[in-house]
Amino acid sequence: MSKNILFIAYYFPPDSSSGAFRPLHFARHLHNMGTNVSVLTAREQDYLSGHSKDEKLFQTIPKQVAIFRSRVYRPKELLIHFRNWLRCTFRQAGIIGNSSDNTMSSQVEKRDSFFQKIKDFITDFLSIPDTNVGWLPSALNKGLCIIRERHIDVIYATGGPWTCLLIGAILKKFTGKPLILDFRDPWVTNPYFLLRSPIIQSFETLLERKVIKIADHVIANTEELRQNFLQRYPELGDNMVTTIPNGFDEYIDMPLTKNKRLTFTHAGSLYFSRNPRFLLQAIVNLVDNKIIPKGDLRFVFLGSFHIEDPLLAPLLKHPTLQDIVELLPQVSYQEAVAYQSRSDVLLLIQPDFPLQVPRKLYEYLAFRKPILGITDAHGATATIIRDNQLGLVVENRTSELEQSLQIIYGQWKKGTLDADVRNLEKYEKFTNKHLTRELLNISDIIVNKRFS
Incomplete structure (x- = not known):
């Protein structure tokens, strides 16, 4: 008998922000696996100004996936x-x-x-737990109707925004339906959370504890976040918290031609602590000291910079970097894929977020190219890159970046740069189809447990 699952996902197509893709992939693959999926999401006309949208994403959703939208008050x-x-x-x-x-x-x-x-x-x-809390009243009303009319067996709520988790917890209280909470990011252990006032922090910490207590199962998208939950909530137990990382859908074909210059590409905007200044300084040092010829390097940055660093802008104008670094505006998805597929190394800048792994890392896996991860040596991002031999991990310090660039350059000259990434087996566990099977298994267990 087919299972009926309700998704509570504020981010869902035509929303094209990072948070929309995980529920999108889960919904599509669950349908293909025989599950009836209903999605409760926000009305398109209630998106905040400047919200990224892509109508083409609708083409990737099976028609049988029922999408319900409700109003967001601000x-x-x-x-x-x-x-x-x-x-x-x-x-x-x-x-x-x-x-x-x-x-x-x-x-x-x-x-x-x-x-x-x-x-x-x-x-x-009024922004507790986030600016989308105004969605809660209409989502509760709509959610109750969906659960009743579509005979929902299990609720899946993904956050942030954390309002989704509140909605899921309240719906479970009203209906008794088993609840899966999916933390795509940390909530109260997120560095951004520290910018909130102490009173707000205390209140939201209480909210996180409440929703986790109500949930039947908790999903963390990194093992580090899972361990963090088990440490802070020992009453959960190992079998109630599962790690399901983000993933990618399908492999992308690679061009057979070899670049005349060692080409690095970073796809996406840079902001907050994702600062390339130390990398740029390392490039200048290596070239000016004639360790790597200027004509052998190329760095492409796709997307905007939103970094408050007075030293970055002058460095970008450094004469040495003028023929090496290309700063390009945000491009279409197809163009971004083309740039990445023609690269030798894919660049990831993710310091100061030890419990989080950016979706970009999983998108990079589809290209099967070495990754240079500029990130905390003992964080979640570094663990995935190291454990799966996906490339090099380096702290965001100039001297260490110089050493890593020399290693990569030496491998490129010898033709051995991609030696560690040719094995497709290591990528299979990150395919969205494989990850969706894990979600389906969790839903089977908690539904069967309810009737046992």
């Missing part, structure tokens, strides 16, 4: 509208004037500063 936007209405009302009533008097201006500034602090606190409070 508490922050409602607050801003209320503030503007309040100011307008006060001005019309003469409570706030337009005087240019310095004393009056000072008083207004102090009042605005006071109101700003109140607004910031309320905005933060």
